[in-house]
Amino acid sequence: MLKSLKLAGLVMTVSFMTSVAGFAQQTKAVKQKETATKNVSSEKIPFNPEVKMGKLENGLTYYIQNNGKPENKVELRLVVNAGSILEDEEQLGLAHFMEHMNFNGTKNFEKNELVDYLQSIGVKFGAHLNAYTSFDETVYILPIPSDDPEKLEKGFQIIEDWAHNALLTSEQIDSERGVVLEEYRLGKGADERMRQNYLPKLLYGSKYADRLPIGTKENLETFDHESLRRFYKDWYRPDLMAVMAVGDLDVNTLEAKIKSHFGSIPVAKNPKKREVFDMPNHKETFIAIETDKEASMSQVQVLFKDYETATPDLTIADYKHSMVESLFGQMLNNRLDELRNSPNPPFVFGFSYHGGTYARTKEAYQSFAMTSETGQLNALKTLLEENERVKKFGFFKGELERAKKDILARLEKTYKDKDKTESERIVGEFVNNFLEEEPMPGIEWEYNFQKEEMPNITLEDVNSLITNYIKEDNRVIILTGPEKEGVAKVTEAEVQAVLDNVKNTELTPYEDKEVAAALLTNVPAAGQIVNYDKDDALGTTTLTLSNGAKVTYKITDFKNDEILFDAFSFGGTSLYSNEDYKATSFANNGLGEAGVNNFDINEMSKILSGKIVNVRPSIGTYSEGLSGNASPKDLEELFQLTHLYFTALNKNKDAYNSYKEKQKAFMTNMMSSPQFFFQIEMGKFMYGDNPRYLGFPSPEDMDNADYDLAYKKYQERFADAGDFHFYFVGNIDEKKLAEYSEKYLANLPSTTAKETYKVDDFRPLTGQHEKIVEVGKDQKSMVRMTYHGPTEYTEKEDYALQSLGEVLSIKLIEKLREEEGGVYGVGARGNINKMPYGWYSFNISFPCGPENVDKLTAATLAEVDKLVKNGPTDQDLAKIKEAQLLDYKEDLKDNRFWLRTLKNADYQGMDAKKMLDYEKSVANLTKEDLHNVAKKYLTQGYIIGIQNPEK
Structure with missing residues (x-):
């Protein structure tokens, strides 16, 4: 229940920083804010009339x-x-x-x-x-x-x-x-x-x-x-x-x-003053370089603290200034994204923004990057140089126009869904308004104001911000990363040298290249819809296309500006030989980094400025597919992207190498994390005998992955669209969806073949086993218990085993947390898979102190034994039923739930209409149902994995 410590929106495990200085510059900073908004009204930002x-x-x-x-x-x-x-x-x-x-x-x-x-x-x-x-x-x-x-x-x-x-x-x-x-x-x-x-x-x-x-x-x-x-x-x-x-x-x-x-709570007598605490300014640049043998990531953080005390945005002028700051951040981060997508990326990812710090009274201009273990100085240099590039040359017109489009598109989406916004999202604004006087004029005012005022913001407005953002005092630089043999620790002198060198580096202006107006202009002749099939119970329509592909859609009013998309075809990597599977698996996720139709992903981003659309191809174990989403106004671009991922995925070694280097930088030290190491060791223990087992990729594995073969296999998997099933859920215009289905899907290549997936003979380790992994210096342990094995799938038992997990979670919280005080969190989860074969799984996990492992494991098994002997109580069954019904009622008004339900029903060979009888299933669920699955599945032995600290 302890909220992750945050600094300007990022969890403290990523940990940011802050900087500050003297009074003379305070006046300058305040004047700059006034200058940037000098022509804007000083009247107050209105308060949302709906609140x-x-x-x-x-x-x-x-x-x-x-x-x-x-x-x-x-x-x-x-x-x-x-x-x-x-x-x-x-x-x-x-x-x-x-x-x-x-x-x-x-x-x-x-x-x-x-x-x-x-x-x-x-x-x-x-x-x-x-x-x-x-x-x-x-x-x-x-x-x-x-x-x-x-x-x-x-x-x-x-x-x-x-x-x-x-x-x-x-x-x-x-x-x-x-x-x-x-x-x-x-x-x-x-x-x-x-x-x-x-x-x-x-x-x-x-x-x-x-x-x-x-x-x-x-x-x-x-x-x-x-x-x-x-x-x-x-x-x-x-x-x-x-x-x-x-x-x-x-x-x-x-x-x-x-x-x-x-109203009757009494006023406090002689109340203590609620003080506000500041971060003082400092003339120094503080440099902190920290390493740890268990650090799994390398990071660079730079923070330029504002000189002046932060004040809330109260006036129209303040609001306009915040718009200028948003545009600045959007444009600079677009540049940083382009660099991370370059052939030799300086960081895994990086971004900058101006915003809050730990102290309410202090804001800062902050830059952050995640890097390779040896790339911190280069990442620091890149962040500082990009700031200097903006300071010296500014942004350019094309960048500004794209940033305006992107920000307004996101705002428009929120505005269109203003009557379909969940209450939990709305109440967050109230919290910020009460605590920090964050303005809350309401989305209608914000959208209309920004739509009217955005065209009036000039390059001069945005370019002027950087002068006061970056400074040589009131600055903090923090580098964190692994301590390991063969990796030299960065020194303060080296950091200072980067700071000094950046000031003397000859920079050139950013080059904003022209890009095409659209992703796809030459569209092949359209195919046809050859059949319509309506399902009145589900409210769906399924189109059969002339190439054999199927399109199922459901029109909803749950969101005004949302369409979700998914698609699959059976096969996946299960059809690869063992050799091809091992050669390509670590390359598959990098295929999309090349872009489509001869546009790289940076160009694609520019072409799609101002559009809410996203499509991702993937190749899984038993199927290949695509998924994404779009605003209704951008539905055609979603279809275009889908068409291009079938027919025109680029092959670009430089783009793939960029992906590979980022993956290596991210993954190189993940095994240094004791918790992650434990997960991987348990996976190896349970699945390591599989001839197709890969484990966690090493840098060498990434280097040895066969991009050429992965690309060839991708083309094979997406060569036949005729056995694909496409799903759309949301605010759909039927005529447009039918038109785009014919124009972009029905003309995709197809054969008469109907592939399925292959199931190999390997089955995971079952029965009674124990694996103890000693790793980590902290006195903390993790316990994982897994009951699993082959079974015949039935919907009734699957539901009962899921419900049994919910009941056991309640009992374990009561026993291990409330009674024993031995855990912070504990949970159990059960299910039965139908595909690729009948298999039950029931997992229990909890972290605890090493001294309590045996006691809490025994207490857990005692709770399991109670369920096996007696089943659940009436009270516990009633609790989980009530929670299930509440979740179900909300799910019925959720696009993602419907998309998942429709797709998974076909994927698993089940009837989606069974979902409509869920309330009946809940009503019919008995203690005996849960007792039966407990006796059947929790008495066949379990695999226990225990992570203990190093001795």
Whole structure:
């Protein structure tokens, strides 16, 4: 429940940085912002008229909006403007600990009653019910049914209890220590060790460096109960809180609930001042270079901190400035993307932007790259040079126009779907508005304003930003990566040399080459639709094309600006010989990097500027296919791309080599991660006897992959479109889809052959086995238990085994987390596959301390044994049924669910209409069904894998 630490939108494991300096430049920076927007009105940004915002007499703020997606559901949030930054020395980690305690006993819900009640109405712990703690805030998340007055009332009672009715008994506090310490243990590793070393430079002079939300192990083990109660009393108070309600219920009802539950919370007497903490400016450039033997990736981070204190965007001028910043980021990142796609890419990926840091009061211009283990200096040089190139020569007209198209296209998509936006996405805006005064004028105003104002933004507006972004003081550079023999550690002197050399490098302007207006101009003669077949129950239509291909589509109104696409044909790599399979497997994913129709992927990106469209070809084990999505207005481009991936995939060794080098850079040190190493070792243990087993690719494997053969095999797999089945779900214009199907699909090459896949004789290891892997220096273990083996597939048993996994997950959370305090998270999952052969699988996994492996494994097996002997309880069966029904009702209004259902039914040789009887299946599911599959499948032995630290 501890939210990943974030800096300007990226998780802290990727870890960014920040920089700052003196007063003279502060004035310059402020003037620059004023200059960039000097002709824009200083009137206030309007507030979304669809949102009701108010404040109770005790100071609590509330936000309410009626929203019908999903139906019969309301998203509730309790937001507390207090986090770990407010802890004193005796409270390290207690802001986050307090979040845990609100799930462990309140005035109206004693320990475990809250989670138990919510599960009984279909709200899953973790997946739905959740919370997070950050430096400056704590946010509680509760989705609740809105069509049942009793459940709605209970929902508001829960968030009221969180606000001021936590019991915080000494017994409950002590019992939760183990769970929080397990969460602390999960965060240990190479990234955490390196982070501890560079944080003092990253957060120079700031309290943030000493207030990571997870706290310290020593304090979590020993803190006095009263310290936690004092944090709750000091900071959980109405003037620092907001309640938010968005969902399928009228505003007046929601407002009445908020007032009745929160209006009587008393105002705090002699409240402590809620201070705001800054990151001081510094004249130095701080350089941090950290390595670790378990680091799996190499990264470069550069941060130029703003001199001035960050202020919220309140006026139209502020908003216009943010538009200019978005255009700057879009254009610069387009250039960085082109470099990463070059024959000798300087990084796996890289990007830059101006935005927030850990401190609310400080923003920064930030650049980031993931690199090869020996490529950090080159990546740093590239990032700095591209900044300098913009500073010296600016951007160009073509770049600006494409960036405007792309940004407006994304905004238009959001605008068109404004009445089909999920409540959980809407409520996030409220959280940001309350905590940081982020403007929320509403998508209608934003779209119309940007559509009107975007043409008025000039190259001068955008080019002027860089002057104040980059500087030689108030700068932090952080390099992190593996420590290994044969790889020299970068030195501060080398970093400083790059900084010095970039200033003296002779740069040339970016070359913006002209590109074609369209991907496809010479289209072969169209084919025909030879048959229409409607399925009224599913609401689908299937077209049979003159080349034998089939197109199934379902028109929905779930989203106004979304069409999803998938396609498959049986065969895949199962038809390759063992030799060809091994020679091509690691090359297959790089085939699409060459582009189509003699356009490379950079040119394709430019041609498709302003369009929402994406298509990806793939070759799997048993099938080949394509998948993608498009805005309805860009559906023709989706068909064009599909046609070209069949007929005109480029062959380009340079493009493939670029892909290969990026993959090698990314994968070279992945095995240094103890967790990843354990996964690979377990895969080898269970599947390693397969003559087609490949394992995780080494750099040598990537070098030895046969691109020429992979390309030849791709052409073979996509030479016959006649046995492909194409699927479309979304806001479809039937006439256009029929026209494009004839124009771009029915004329694809085909034969009369109908291929299927081959199934080899290998079967994975089954029975009772144990594999212990000792890897990693941290005192953390992982336990994986797998029951699997051959069986005859039936839909009834498949559903029962899935449901059994859901029941066991509930029981293991109760036992291992709540009772034993030995894990942070645990889960079980079961299913039966029909294809390529009948095979059941039931997996249980949990991380824990090495000292608890035996005890928790025994406790897990005891819970399994209870299910085998007795089956589930009535209560547990009712819980999972309620959750399944709620998920199903939402799924029925989801395009991706329908696409997956329609395709998988054909893929598995099943009847998609069975899905329409799901509610009946849920109603008919019995304890005996689950008991039967438990006895049948959980008594045949299991494979246990245990990762323990090195001795």
